Amino acid sequence: MILALLGGGRVGAATVTVQRGDTLTRLAVRHGTTAQALVKANPGLRQGALMAGTRLTLPSPPAPVWTVRRGDTLSLIARRQGTTLAALLAANPGLDAQQPLLVGQRLTLPSRGAVTRQPSAATVRAASIRVTAVMPVQGRLTTSFSDTHPSIDLAAPTSTPVRAARPGVVTESSFDGRSGWGWTVLVDHGDGMTTRYSHNSANLVRVGARVEAGQVIARVGSTGNSTGPHLDYRVTVQGAPVDPFSLY
Numbered sequence: 224m225i226l227a228l229l230g231g232g233r234v235g236a237a238t239v240t241v242q243r244g245d246t247l248t249r250l251a252v253r254h255g256t257t258a259q260a261l262v263k264a265n266p267g268l269r270q271g272a273l274m275a276g277t278r279l280t281l282p283s284p285p286a287p288v289w290t291v292r293r294g295d296t297l298s299l300i301a302r303r304q305g306t307t308l309a310a311l312l313a314a315n316p317g318l319d320a321q322q323p324l325l326v327g328q329r330l331t332l333p334s335r336g337a338v339t340r341q342p343s344a345a346t347v348r349a350a351s352i353r354v355t356a357v358m359p360v361q362g363r364l365t366t367s368f369s370d371t372h373p374s375i376d377l378a379a380p381t382s383t384p385v386r387a388a389r390p391g392v393v394t395e396s397s398f399d400g401r402s403g404w405g406w407t408v409l410v411d412h413g414d415g416m417t418t419r420y421s422h423n424s425a426n427l428v429r430v431g432a433r434v435e436a437g438q439v440i441a442r443v444g445s446t447g448n449s450t451g452p453h454l455d456y457r458v459t460v461q462g463a464p465v466d467p468f469s470l471y
Contacts, residue, residue, distance in 0.1 A: 241277040256282050286314070291328040298358055298471045306333050309375075309468040312364055319363060356388045356470040357437045359420060360454045373464035374419075374457040381424055381452040385441040387434040388418045388458075388470065395419075396426045398446070404455065405447025408440050418467075421455040422447055 239254060247258040262268055264282040289300055297318075301308045310333040312318060318330070362377030387410055394417075395409035404421035408428060411417050424444025434440055445452045458467045 237281040238278045239281055241273055241275055241279060243275040245273060245275070247273065250279065254281055255284070286334070287332040289330045289332050291324045291326055291330065293326050295324055297324070297361075300330065301471060304332055307468045308358070308471045309364065309367065309466075355436070357386050358471060359386050359388055359418075359456055360384075360443060362443075362454060365453060368464075368466040368468065374455050375467050376453050376455055378451065378453040379443045381442070381444055383443040383452075384439040385420050385423060385443060385454055387436055387438045387440050388456075388467075389416070389436050391418075391434060393428045393430055393432045393434060393440070396428055396430050400447065403448030405449060406441070406444065407447075410434060410440070415461045417459050419455075419457040419459075421457070422449045422453060424452075 239250065241250070247261050251258045251261055260282040261279060264280045289304065291300075297311060298308055301311045304311075311330070314331045314333040360377045360379045360383055362379035362383070364375060365378045366372055366374075366376035368375050385408075389410070389412045391410040391412040393408060394411045395407060397407065398405060399407045399421070404419075406423040406426050407419060407421040408423065408426050409417060409419050420441055422444055423441040423446065425442045426440070427442070428434060428440045443452050443454055456467050458465045458470065
């Protein structure tokens with residue numbers, strides 16, 4: 224069947240202009256889609272000749288998928304695909320970051336637009352610091368970074384190990400009842416960046432201790448102003464809060 228377009232396509236969608244001799248099949252092959260998908264993307268099509276000069280809306284490409292391989296982690300996949308761990312989790316709402324990935328598991332990759340954002344001054348400064356960071360806890364993201372909550376909350380069972388994101392020196396290891404953070408560890412990384420780990424059930428390092436990336440420094444808890452066991456993970460650069468996921 225040959226069709227002709229009655230109305231315009233979706234606003235903002237990619238379009239193509241029909242050339243003389245074009246058919247739906249030729250257009251589909253040329254643009255990496257199918258005739259059925261073209262028809263679905265253009266509900267105003269009707270039976271008749273496909274007229275030169277008509278503009279057709281191209282169907283949106285399917286979301287890219289990553290098949291998990293041996294040794295893959297969420298952070299590694301996000302870094303390899305040029306996205307963020309937060310965007311990867313958002314594209315896979317049923318994914319439990321606390322559970323290990325399975326070889327052969329299929330993950331939806333976020334579109335480029337999903338991770339594009341206007342960088343704040345703090346983010347720009349963070350980007351200038353070349354880091355290789357360890358995720359302190361492979362927990363479930365319960366609260367994202369925002370202006371009103373300049374940290375991320377990662378839910379995990381009580382006593383789950385909390386690891387230092389980067390090498391540094393412990394400058395605080397105490398119970399912070401004033402701010403509601405409970406047992407807290409603060410690490411200064413010596414290049415303008417600090418990381419804070421709060422609501423711990425136990426702190427395992429003392430002030431002045433030198434820690435390495437991945438070293439266990441605390442245990443997940445629910446101390447201070449908390450509604451359940453989780454890690455409040457905060458990053459600052461030159462004193463300005465930065466989204467921790469920007470490190471991964």
